[in-house]
Amino acid sequence: MKDELPPGQAPTRKFPLFTVDPVPPIEPGAFRLRILGAVEDRLELGWEELVALGEEALEHDFHCVTGWSRTATRWQGVPLAKVLARARPRPGASHALAWSRGGYSASLPLADLTAPPGVLLAWSLDGAPIPHGHGGPVRLVVPHLYGWKSVKWLTKIQLFKREVEGYWEMRGYHRRGDPWREERYG
Ligand SMILES: Nc1nc2c(c(=O)[nH]1)N[C@H]1C(S)=C(S)[C@@H](COP(=O)(O)O)O[C@H]1N2
Ligand SMILES: [Mo]
Numbered sequence: 001m002k003d004e005l006p007p008g009q010a011p012t013r014k015f016p017l018f019t020v021d022p023v024p025p026i027e028p029g030a031f032r033l034r035i036l037g038a039v040e041d042r043l044e045l046g047w048e049e050l051v052a053l054g055e056e057a058l059e060h061d062f063h064c065v066t067g068w069s070r071t072a073t074r075w076q077g078v079p080l081a082k083v084l085a086r087a088r089p090r091p092g093a094s095h096a097l098a099w100s101r102g103g104y105s106a107s108l109p110l111a112d113l114t115a116p117p118g119v120l121l122a123w124s125l126d127g128a129p130i131p132h133g134h135g136g137p138v139r140l141v142v143p144h145l146y147g148w149k150s151v152k153w154l155t156k157i158q159l160f161k162r163e164v165e166g167y168w169e170m171r172g173y174h175r176r177g178d179p180w181r182e183e184r185y186g
Contacts, residue, residue, distance in 0.1 A: 005063070005069050006069070006179035006180045006182070007180075007182050008067060008182060009068070009179065010068060010069065011068075011069050012070055012071070013070070014070070015062075015070045016068060017133050017134070018066070019152065021102035021104035021167075022102045023102070023133065023153075024100075031046065031137050032044060032045070032155065033050060033156070034155070035156075035159075036156065038090040038092070038159040038160055039087040039090060039159055040088035040089075040090060041087050041088055042087070043083065045083070050078060050121065053083065054078055055077065056077070056079055056118070057074065057075070057076045058075050058076075058118055058141070059075075060073060060143035061143075062143070063147055063179040064147040065148060065177070065179075065184050073126065074124075074125070074126050074127065075124065075125060076120075076123065077124065077138070078121050079119065079120060079121075080113050080114070080121055080140070080157075081118070084113060084114065087159075089110060089159055090159070092161045093110055093160065094109065094160065094162065094163070095108065095110060095159070096108050096110055096113060096158060096159050097156075097164050097166050098149070098151040098154060098156075099155055099156040099158065100153045100154060100155060101153040101155045104151060104152075105167050106140075106149045106150075106151050106166040107164050107165050107169045108142065108145075112145060112149075113142075115144060116144070118143070119140065119141065120140075121138055122139055122140070122141045123136065134152065135150075135152025135154070136153075138153075138154050139153065139154050145176065145177040145178060146177040148168045148173065148177065149177055172186070174186055
């Protein structure tokens with residue numbers, strides 16, 4: 001991991017909450033994740049099926065575009081690449097929208113969903129189940145892009161054969177969002 005932070009970012013060890021959509025109710029046992037759109041095999045996974053896919057750990061700084069970086073944040077979960085390999089993106093699939101239960105979405109190039117250091121469907125934060133406010137039971141973690149791509153209360157990943165815009169991309173934020181290139185807007 002790099003020692004320094006991307007340009008314009010200040011470190012914090014607190015983990016602020018940043019949420020624009022309604023925080024969904026806690027519904028133990030109700031978790032479902034769907035992979036759909038431009039895939040050969042649509043998938044619907046429950047909690048047991050998801051955790052059965054295995055668990056990997058990742059430590060990375062988490063960069064919010066508003067300027068805070070929560071340093072050395074530890075996540076555990078299953079690599080999204082594993083789930084996508086099962087769903088088999090169709091030829092020409094190029095982008096995805098990740099959706100929360102409350103209707104928030106983020107747009108991601110398909111290449112970024114399998115890029116290093118690895119995108120996780122995460123259920124653990126700093127060694128404990130992800131607190132509800134931070135997106136539990138399962139949130140997307142896209143460590144190499146700005147935090148708005150790491151969708152909390154993840155419920156659906158929809159693949160497309162064209163560029164798409166999610167909540168912040170529609171409001172002028174960058175389609176990709178690489179913090180090292182300061183891809184904040186546009
Ligand atoms: N569902 C949902 N996911 C979301 C957001 C949101 O508003 N709703 N905000 C994003 C933004 S801008 C950031 S920086 C991170 C913040 O995660 P945290 O609230 O766990 O700190 O979540 C991202 N995922
Ligand atoms: Mo953010």
